[in-house]
Amino acid sequence: MISALIFCVAIPCIFMAMLVRSLEETAPHYPNYRGTSVYNGLGVVWFMWLLSLWAGAHLLVVTGSIQPNWMSYLLPIFPLIAGTCIFGLLDDWVGDQNAKGFRGHIGSLFRGVLTTGGTKLLAIGFLSLFTMISLYWGSWEHLTSDWAGILLRITLGTCVIALMANTVNLFDLRPGRAGKVYALSLVLCLLAVGLGGIIVLDWPDIVALALVGLGPLLAVWRYDIGERGMLGDAGANSKGAFLGYLLATALPLPLLIGVTVALLVLNVASERFSFSEIIEGNRILKKLDGLGRKDIVE
16 A cells, blocks of 8 residues: 555656646647647656556565565556557657547558557557456466457457547546546446456455556646646556556456447547537536636636
8 A cells, every 4th residue: 555655646746746847848739628728748647657666566576575466466557558658648749630530540541641649559459469468378278278268358358458548538628537537437447356357356455556546647637627738648548548457357258348349339439429519518517527627718
């Protein structure tokens, strides 16, 4: 619990408090939903969070301390979050802002043009597959007896991680919206992990995981909701990848199939429908969406 607070909450919060001034001066600025110019770069908190977590894990090994179960559970996620954050930041800072969504990036790919967004999508897909394979690497000796089940879980887990990474990004269109969606989803995902996953964790470890997952959110919340900066793809995609990993390692096969289908439908629907318009058209969702946000000045 203490290691979670130090490495995954305190250090990212201190890091962002020290970094925001540089981001304000040097990071690319873009107009937000109401024309206010804000910098795009808050997503780098996930890379700092990852480095701090990695350093903490190795420090415990070096000092001969027992590594907590929640930390061992997160070790396979390191390449996934690092790659997602790096390719997301590339798309945030030098990407083509005209190519949007699956349709835009895949359409460009069929025309022989690989956009930074398309590169990010391919990279997240590959990293999701790599993560799932690493989880089952020790199970290959059982492949002859349960090859269909293992391959199916790897396939579905890959889809859930990649699709969840994009799903959270779909909500990053208003200050604080992606953070609220992430916080609610994190609670549900941790409940799923606590009820049984590939790696058995007790409830103290689940509480520690909650602190770990909330660390990056707390570190950037005031800058995001206060319209000083944007999460960008680096932040939103990393949030989704983290949630996807929790689901992929926790859900039984029938639920994993259901979540995969639901996420696929949601991503396809986003190409035709505006989630912002749906939220604005619902009184309760609009109220929740606006909590903590600056009042709009006419």
